[in-house]
Amino acid sequence: MTAQTETKPRKPGLGVLKSLLLLLPIMLLSFLFLAGGPPREDPLPFIAGIVTWLALNILFFLMLYTGKTYRYRRVLFVALALTLIITFAASILGTRGSLALTDADVLQGKTPFCFLVIPTIIIPALFTRTIIFPGSLLTGFAPIASMLVLWAGATLLVGRGWCSWLCFYGGLDEGFSRILKKPVIKSIDRRWTYLPWAVLLGVVLLSAVTLSPAYCEWLCPFKAVTESAAITSTLILIQTIIFVTLFVGLVVVLPMLTKRRTQCALFCPLGPLQSLANKINVFDVRIDPEKCSRCKLCIRSCPTLSLDEASLESGRTLMSCTKCGQCVDACPRKAISFHIKGTKVGISADAARVLFLYPTFIFFAAFGGSIISSAILTVLKLVTTGSMY
């Protein structure tokens, strides 16, 4: 047991002036991303862009000023997931006229590429030099090349932080996990945290054999809210039932009952890949064992089960840590902080946090901001003209 030192908890956050100064570059960059060029006749795109710009910058300011990361990140993250569904549906309906996927759509490559496919395409790409996904390489909504570059850049930047800052599905189970005040299922067997690695191994091996994206064909819960094959056979009906069951179970019900992000922590195969990529990322989250009082509030509050008692001893989170900031905000003794690898733990924690938030937020503004803005525009058009386009 560590001796409890009488340390005055430091005042969280930066002052107003410092927060505003740090906000200025973000305001400028996000304006460039979202303004969409000079104002045009139709004011709606500009309005959507400005609303998004305001929301992003207010939330970023609050993150800096209050020193709290998780609650404001959560708002953005859930908004990203919800607006993606709107943007995706609008785009697919505009391109194909239906959310249901037909064989003709697949042959013509009218299927947007999703980064969840990435683990399954690696081995076939190495051996056959083809992408085993029926999408378009350069054209259309979410073409393969741009999604791969986006993902690679984001992964280098944030590592496993992708799962709490940039993944446009994670906000769904995060949102549902916040509905109930207290968990109904209080503990989860830690062995289930190895299931994502098993799903990764299984889909990679099966995709290498079948030369088709096994995760998309059989296990993706998000097919229930985006697109899936038109039900023209018993096989497709069974696959659809699997998708809906996984969505309802892993994304809606279990997060509500456990108040954890069960899809992200216990199933998604991209998570382990991001965890491996995180090894070369400069940011992580560390615990100062000298300040830690072993209250275990962080363990109880971590949405992805990335802390355990061994973490408190070693001062390191598990490799599944998504840098969401929940434990940093929850710790009553400020013993947990964002950290730059190679530096001393606890020293310049604010600087490490800002250095992590800055590029992450810029990436979010560019990538997620456009999705949010696009969804707002779609809703505005629907309300004002009765049509989404």
Added chain:
Amino acid sequence: MQGFLLGLANGSSCLAFCAPALIPFFMHEGQGVRQNLVTLFKFLGGRMGGYLLIGLLAWGAGSLLSGAAGYERLLIGIAYVGLAALLLVAVLRKKAPAGACAFEGARATLSRWPALLPVGMGFLAGLKICPPLLLAFTGAASAGSLAGSLVFFLAFFLGTSVYFIPIPFLGVFRRASALQIVGQFAAVIVALYYLFAGAILLIAG
């Protein structure tokens, strides 16, 4: 030599076809490198048995093409369902509660003949008629004599088996209990896929 080189050139496909069952199985077993090597030899022996059965069926039907076409869906369906069953037995035999009838029988059988699992899995994997196998038969059929065909086929088989050599080295990590848990889960996922795919082939075929 020609058969061996052809096997080397195409063995990665053989490995890809067998890996979904093999890798989770080895991970779950958590044995050392030497024990894994022995298990691998049993697996490859079973695989050779599967290939020979297909060869016999094809020879009995008169030609590989006409013979295999009729048997293919049935054989692959049986192989998938059988593999799924063996994988589930391999994983659940240690976890099933005492007294669970089906697993008591399996446990008793496996304790008498422990080689049954890897040999059985190899045999069923061999029934899956992967593309390299078709190449092997084509090459063997053009050998001109029965002895030549057998030598060609054996050399091809040895060439493809080279790719399996790294798998026993999973035993280096045998102390990592996490690997065993991952292997267990992965084996169940793969088994469910094989069970479903096999059932479709058997019902639709």
